[in-house]
Amino acid sequence: MSLTARxxxxxxxxxxxxxxxxxxxxxxxxxxxxYVLQKGFSSLNWDFFTKMPKPVGESGGGMANAMxxxxxxxxxxxxxxxxxxxxxxxxxxxxxxxxxASLVRxxxxxxxxxxxxxIGIFAYGLAVLPVKHFSALAGGLALGFMMVPIITRTTExxxxxxxxxxxxxxxxxxxxxxxxxxxxxVPAALPGIMTGILVALARIAGETAxxxxxxxxxxxxxxxxxxxxxxxxxxxxxxxxxxYDDWHRQAWAGALVLVGFVFIFSVLARVVTRRLxxxxxx
Amino acid sequence: MKTPSFRKSADDRGFxxxxxxxxxxxxxxxxxxxxxxxxxxxxxxxxxxxxxWTGKIWDPxxxxxxxxxxxxxxxxxxxxxxxxxxPIALGIAIFLSELxxxxxxxxxxxxxxLLAAIPSIVYGLWGVFVLVPIVRQLQVHxxxxxxxxxxxxxxxxxxGMLAAALILAVMVIPFTSSVAREVxxxxxxTxxxxxxxxxxxxxxxxxxxxxxxxxxxxxxxxxxxxxxxxETMAVTMVIGNNPQVSASLFKPQxxxxxxxxxxxxxxxxxxxxxxxxxxxxxxxxxxxxINGLSRLLIWSVTRQIKVKAPxxxxxxxxxxxxxxx
Numbered sequence: 349m350s351l352t353a354r355x356x357x358x359x360x361x362x363x364x365x366x367x368x369x370x371x372x373x374x375x376x377x378x379x380x381x382x383y384v385l386q387k388g389f390s391s392l393n394w395d396f397f398t399k400m401p402k403p404v405g406e407s408g409g410g411m412a413n414a415m416x417x418x419x420x421x422x423x424x425x426x427x428x429x430x431x432x433x434x435x436x437x438x439x440x441x442x443x444x445x446x447x448x449a450s451l452v453r454x455x456x457x458x459x460x461x462x463x464x465x466x467i468g469i470f471a472y473g474l475a476v477l478p479v480k481h482f483s484a485l486a487g488g489l490a491l492g493f494m495m496v497p498i499i500t501r502t503t504e505x506x507x508x509x510x511x512x513x514x515x516x517x518x519x520x521x522x523x524x525x526x527x528x529x530x531x532x533x534v535p536a537a538l539p540g541i542m543t544g545i546l547v548a549l550a551r552i553a554g555e556t557a558x559x560x561x562x563x564x565x566x567x568x569x570x571x572x573x574x575x576x577x578x579x580x581x582x583x584x585x586x587x588x589x590x591x592y593d594d595w596h597r598q599a600w601a602g603a604l605v606l607v608g609f610v611f612i613f614s615v616l617a618r619v620v621t622r623r624l625x626x627x628x629x630x
Numbered sequence: 631m632k633t634p635s636f637r638k639s640a641d642d643r644g645f646x647x648x649x650x651x652x653x654x655x656x657x658x659x660x661x662x663x664x665x666x667x668x669x670x671x672x673x674x675x676x677x678x679x680x681x682x683w684t685g686k687i688w689d690p691x692x693x694x695x696x697x698x699x700x701x702x703x704x705x706x707x708x709x710x711x712x713x714x715x716x717p718i719a720l721g722i723a724i725f726l727s728e729l730x731x732x733x734x735x736x737x738x739x740x741x742x743x744l745l746a747a748i749p750s751i752v753y754g755l756w757g758v759f760v761l762v763p764i765v766r767q768l769q770v771h772x773x774x775x776x777x778x779x780x781x782x783x784x785x786x787x788x789x790g791m792l793a794a795a796l797i798l799a800v801m802v803i804p805f806t807s808s809v810a811r812e813v814x815x816x817x818x819x820t821x822x823x824x825x826x827x828x829x830x831x832x833x834x835x836x837x838x839x840x841x842x843x844x845x846x847x848x849x850x851x852x853x854x855x856x857x858x859x860x861e862t863m864a865v866t867m868v869i870g871n872n873p874q875v876s877a878s879l880f881k882p883q884x885x886x887x888x889x890x891x892x893x894x895x896x897x898x899x900x901x902x903x904x905x906x907x908x909x910x911x912x913x914x915x916x917x918x919x920i921n922g923l924s925r926l927l928i929w930s931v932t933r934q935i936k937v938k939a940p941x942x943x944x945x946x947x948x949x950x951x952x953x954x955x
Contacts, residue, residue: 359831363729369721373742373807376800380748380756432652439649452653454925455660461853461921462914463860465887466663469910472894473666493659500656526645554749557862557887561894581751585863588755596759603752614747618740 381607388604391597401567401583407594411602413569414583417484420571421563421579422549424488429495430545436496437503437541438529444504453504456497467493468558476562484570484577487563491555495548502544503537509624510536543620550613554606556581580606660918667911673904682908688873688889690897695905697912699873703883704913707791707865708858710879711798716851719803723810723850728822728836739811746804754867757797762788762868765796769880784880789870792879797868798858806854809928813846814839816932849927856920860913862887886913 395410402409436456440449471490476482510533518528534541564576565586580602587599668675674682678695685696726739766788776782784790817839825835840847870882871892886909897903 355831355834359833362724362833362836366721366725366729369718370725370738370742372718373722373745373800373803377741377745379760380752383756383760384752432655435649435652436656439646439653442649443646448650449653452656454922455657457925458918458921459656459660461856461860462660462663462917463862463887465860465862465890466667466910466914466917469670469890469894469907470663470666473670473907477670496656496659500653524641524645526641526648529645529649550747554751556749556751557891560891564895581749581863584751584755585867588751588758589867599755603755606749607752610747610749611744614744 384600384603384607387597387600388607391601392604396598396601400569404592409598411580411583411598411605413566414578414580414602415605416569417563417566417577418553418580420484420577421487421491421559422553424484424573425491425495425552426545426549428488428492429499429548433496433499433545433548434503434534434541436500437507437544438534440500440504441507441533442525442529444508453501456500459497460501463557464490464494464555465557468560468562471558471562479574481574482562482564482576483574484563485573487559487577487579488573490558490562491552494552494555494558498548498551499541499544502547503541506537506540506544506621506624507533509540537624539620540624543617543624546613547617550610550617553609553613554581556585560585663914664911667907667914671904671908671911673901674908675904677901678905682905683912686873686875690893690902693899693901695901697886697905697909699875700884700886700889700909701912702875703791703869703873704859704885704887706877706883707794707798707869707885708855710791710795711802711858712851712855714795714799715803715806715854718799719806719850719854720810720847722803722807723814724836724840726807727811727814728839729832739808743804743808745800746808750801750861750863753797753801753864757793757864757868761797762793765790765793768792772880780877781879784876784878784882786880787870787882789868790878790880790882791869791876794865794869794883794885795879797864798861801861801864802854802857805857806850809850809853810847813843813850813928813931816846817843843931846928846931849924849931852920852924852927856917856924859920860887860917862891866891886910 395408396412397410397415398412399408399410400413401411436452440453443449444453468490471486471493475486475489514532514536515528518532519525523531559579559582563579563582565582566576566578570577584599584602584606587595587602590596674695678685682695682697683701684698685694686698687694687696688699689695722742726735726742730738766786769786769788769792772782772786821838821842822835825838830838865885866888869885869888871884871888872882873884873889874881876883890906890910890913894903894906897906
């Protein structure tokens with residue numbers, strides 16, 4: 349084979365291999381989705397959404413408390429994390445060139461890569477160790493800590509998407525920086541900021557590790573902040589590692605609900621951002 | 631008398647300090663994690679010192695704690711996962727940024743990034759009920775002569791290092807590939823055009839682009855490694871949770887994150903808890919260094935070309951907004 353032919357062959361081979369890499373990555377994706385859909389739908393019923401877990405040995409029952417618990421934990425996390433994340437994001441977009449802003453940006457990105465289980469230990473030390481019992485508050489704290497860096501960075505990026513002329517215009521009209529930021533820039537980026545929050549929620553909704561020893565688990569539902577609370581991921585884990593078929597069935601149903609939730613938020617986030625981009629491009 | 635302009639500048643300073651305070655909270659959070667973990671693990675740090683990291687015996691009953699098997703398990707599983715996932719992730723990044731037809735680009739990128747959106751616990755569930763039985767079949771059908779090699783020794787349990795490495799590989803692919811794609815996107819097209827002008831084939835032009843962005847590509851790989859090191863639930867469910875230092879792919883082993891997840895609520899005495907937290911502290915420091923390093927490498931490429939920083943932080947995020955034309 350001539351050199352040219354060999355080079356062309358190699359080039360074609362690489363193209364094929366790269367395409368194959370995409371296919372290889374999609375195999376587990378479809379495999380996982382197929383299993384979750386098939387096993388999940390066959391196990392899902394009305395009781396799953398409305399009933400509490402049955403004691404060991406009795407079949408039936410559902411995960412009503414766990415679903416409610418997950419919503420409750422997400423609520424606590426949001427209350428704690430959204431103000432911090434959004435305002436920190438506003439700072440980064442307004443004063444992004446200062447060295448301190450670079451430090452914050454760097455820290456946020458690094459924090460994003462810290463394993464969730466480590467965040468869990470931190471929340472344990474803050475809210476469980478001093479009072480010696482697990483609580484919904486500790487779980488909410490752990491999830492909130494995970495949300496902050498995601499919201500900070502998305503808020504910054506989406507504020508940067510808003511044309512600077514808007515800020516300059518309001519400053520020219522005599523507005524203060526604060527007024528320009530909160531009355532002009534943030535409202536203009538609001539759909540995007542909401543999206544960032546949705547993405548953060550989708551990411552923490554499925555977190556299990558940091559909840560194992562903060563929110564712990566609860567066979568019942570309690571709305572008290574200082575009581576342990578059950579959550580969908582922890583309940584799935586408990587059921588998955590137990591030796592009962594009926595529990596395995598319910599674990600799959602739980603996985604379906606969780607994946608559905610995450611999937612809806614991911615798609616929603618994508619659609620909103622697309623629209624936002626198109627809006628600001630012209 | 632205060633002139634309006636004076637008041638305005640005072641307001642502006644207030645705004646900067648006020649929002650800056652919240653930004654500072656992010657920094658404080660990282661410092662707080664380090665301090666809290668250090669504080670609550672000092673019992674174990676003082677008692678064992680360096681021995682903690684070289685000891686192989688983990689016996690809560692007699693109060694003897696050595697973390698070597700967990701470090702080994704974490705590093706070994708993560709390295710294996712990187713060996714499997716890196717070629718695939720780079721292939722995806724190259725395909726999506728250089729080769730794919732435009733129509734396919736967005737949906738394929740979305741699908742591969744969807745892998746990052748699946749919660750760890752769902753990977754674990756799938757791992758336990760689908761992947762582990764497959765691996766077990768694989769082990770049962772391993773020929774006898776192969777099993778004599780230490781790499782493939784051990785009983786056919788299904789759970790073990792191989793299952794963990796496989797599931798980790800799938801989980802880190804989207805992280806590495808999405809960052810590598812951003813890096814390739816940031817490489818100026820003049821690099822490829824120059825290569826083509828010199829008569830390069832498609833692959834040779836891609837090589838030129840890869841070479842240009844190599845720092846960032848390395849950053850992307852390291853970032854994936856950081857993810858693998860910290861991954862908890864899925865690994866806990868399939869690795870077998872048996873603290874031993876072994877090179878075998880078939881033997882059940884244990885990781886740092888998994889031992890924390892499994893034993894934290896059972897830790898009855900202060901020393902036990904403190905030992906587990908010390909493992910957490912080291913996990914924290916390791917991931918901090920890995921992530922910091924990869925971030926700097928990635929930034930060094932994307933910054934220098936004045937393109938938006940990559941969206942590595944959450945690959946489930948919508949595609950990075952293109953710079954406004």
